[in-house]
Amino acid sequence: MEEEEEEEECLLRIRGATFRVSLPRGDCLRGTELSPAGTVAGGLSFCLPLAEIVCVKLGKGRVPAEEPKDAQDGSLFTVFYVKRERRQRWQLDSLLCEAQDPARCREWTGRLQRALDQHGTTRPRNLLVFVNPFGGRRQAAHIYRSKVAALFHLAGIATRVIETSRAFEARDHILQQDLQGIDGLVCVGGDGMFNEVLHGLISRTQREAGVSEHSPEASLVPPSLRIGIIPAGSTDCVCYSTVGTNDPVTSALHIIIGDSQPLDVCSIHQHDRLVKFSVSLLGYGFYGDVLADSARRRWMGPLRYDYSGFKMVLGNRSYQGTVEFQKAESTLSHPRDSTRCRAGCLVCAGSTKHLRRKDDDTNRDSQPDPDSPTEGRWQSVEGSFVAVNLTCICSACPKSPEGLSPCAHLADGTADLVLVRRCSTLDFLRHLSRHTNRGDQFDLPFVSVHRVTALRFTPKMAEDWTEEQPILEPKSFFSGLCRGEPLWSSWSCDGESLPHAPLKAKVHHQLIRLFARGIESEKATPLFSRG
Numbered sequence: 001m002e003e004e005e006e007e008e009e010c011l012l013r014i015r016g017a018t019f020r021v022s023l024p025r026g027d028c029l030r031g032t033e034l035s036p037a038g039t040v041a042g043g044l045s046f047c048l049p050l051a052e053i054v055c056v057k058l059g060k061g062r063v064p065a066e067e068p069k070d071a072q073d074g075s076l077f078t079v080f081y082v083k084r085e086r087r088q089r090w091q092l093d094s095l096l097c098e099a100q101d102p103a104r105c106r107e108w109t110g111r112l113q114r115a116l117d118q119h120g121t122t123r124p125r126n127l128l129v130f131v132n133p134f135g136g137r138r139q140a141a142h143i144y145r146s147k148v149a150a151l152f153h154l155a156g157i158a159t160r161v162i163e164t165s166r167a168f169e170a171r172d173h174i175l176q177q178d179l180q181g182i183d184g185l186v187c188v189g190g191d192g193m194f195n196e197v198l199h200g201l202i203s204r205t206q207r208e209a210g211v212s213e214h215s216p217e218a219s220l221v222p223p224s225l226r227i228g229i230i231p232a233g234s235t236d237c238v239c240y241s242t243v244g245t246n247d248p249v250t251s252a253l254h255i256i257i258g259d260s261q262p263l264d265v266c267s268i269h270q271h272d273r274l275v276k277f278s279v280s281l282l283g284y285g286f287y288g289d290v291l292a293d294s295a296r297r298r299w300m301g302p303l304r305y306d307y308s309g310f311k312m313v314l315g316n317r318s319y320q321g322t323v324e325f326q327k328a329e330s331t332l333s334h335p336r337d338s339t340r341c342r343a344g345c346l347v348c349a350g351s352t353k354h355l356r357r358k359d360d361d362t363n364r365d366s367q368p369d370p371d372s373p374t375e376g377r378w379q380s381v382e383g384s385f386v387a388v389n390l391t392c393i394c395s396a397c398p399k400s401p402e403g404l405s406p407c408a409h410l411a412d413g414t415a416d417l418v419l420v421r422r423c424s425t426l427d428f429l430r431h432l433s434r435h436t437n438r439g440d441q442f443d444l445p446f447v448s449v450h451r452v453t454a455l456r457f458t459p460k461m462a463e464d465w466t467e468e469q470p471i472l473e474p475k476s477f478f479s480g481l482c483r484g485e486p487l488w489s490s491w492s493c494d495g496e497s498l499p500h501a502p503l504k505a506k507v508h509h510q511l512i513r514l515f516a517r518g519i520e521s522e523k524a525t526p527l528f529s530r531g
Contacts, residue, residue, distance in 0.1 A: 191238055222510065283387060
């Protein structure tokens, strides 16, 4: 036994010093610096989790991701790993190791590779990548080629890349083409591109399972494939809310090491038909108006959102309607409890246990868990609203680091409903300004927030509305401010417009999984420590 343990250790030269290196329990690469006399004397040490090792290559390699060049003596190998930077960013780093001889070098390279193969069973090997070259700042193709493709190649991931040329091409491809052998889907673009991939994957899964997605009460089947997001849009809200940054390299590394984060999804129905799936913002009123107005100004690029937002704030529109919602009966969390959903979230983990218990007890009676997000009683609110917003996640982005609802959870089976009643322009500006800082945007008399599992919204005089009825739009900036208020707004659903009609939404608990792990709380620490 002692001989086996000795065989699991090796002396390697790393950064000019000799280290005794081992693989204890096969879950990390551990090294301890030795003195010239061969003893441990309070020198440097490191512990590199296998879960965060990208790959091991013979020869001398360096970052950015180049294939290592063979050393003349064949005694060098390179370990590529994840290095944490500030503000949730990850980078690829490398550890150059020199063995005592080529045989020992090959032995330890093989040992590390076998450990990675055993530990990294959730890592993708074949990815289908969709690139939207027209979204955001039109940089998606460049971002993928310059920052992501080489990382996938270094990690040994085979990719098939499709640059889309029309709307819904990614969705249609997922619905119609053979996905056999694919381990995951990757979208390079903004929230709209993600929603396309999301819609295609969920719809295909329901079709294959024989579930009607058009039934508002249907229990949808979770897809087996995960989705990765390489951010290249205007806001990158979903990526920012699940990773903590909109950095393409960080997202690529989460995909490579096979991270998996469950995510709640809202199904949106109008006229008893599914129209969209939503993860981030489903907004009526202000956000719907901003999206509709900005759609006519695509030539302005991302600045169109600021222009349209400023215009709608000055217009100070409000819309009459009835909001009905089913409250989440849970004691684990509240939309104003000042907590944040982070990696390893206990609230989401608690809801996961309940979900598994519910699945196990489908054929027998069981007692409900009072701490789980179960269907509660319906409540109704009628009035004039500046905004009706529903979000399954915090909906953070670089301009709003805390998001639309800072305490929302990624995978607890609920969504946060934010109602902003009719108010003055100044008051609404106060509400919006608190999205850009740490102020409580709900601590205002005209704002209320509810944690819900379902929503129904009916605009005033909905019975008089028809699909063919046109929306009268102002021809100029000032005519838009001076005209009378319209009867209806439109919906903004994850960056896409929906018709201004009655709507139903239902939260589906952990319906999909992303190549992510949630926002990490831990700070960046150096690999090497002393003592």
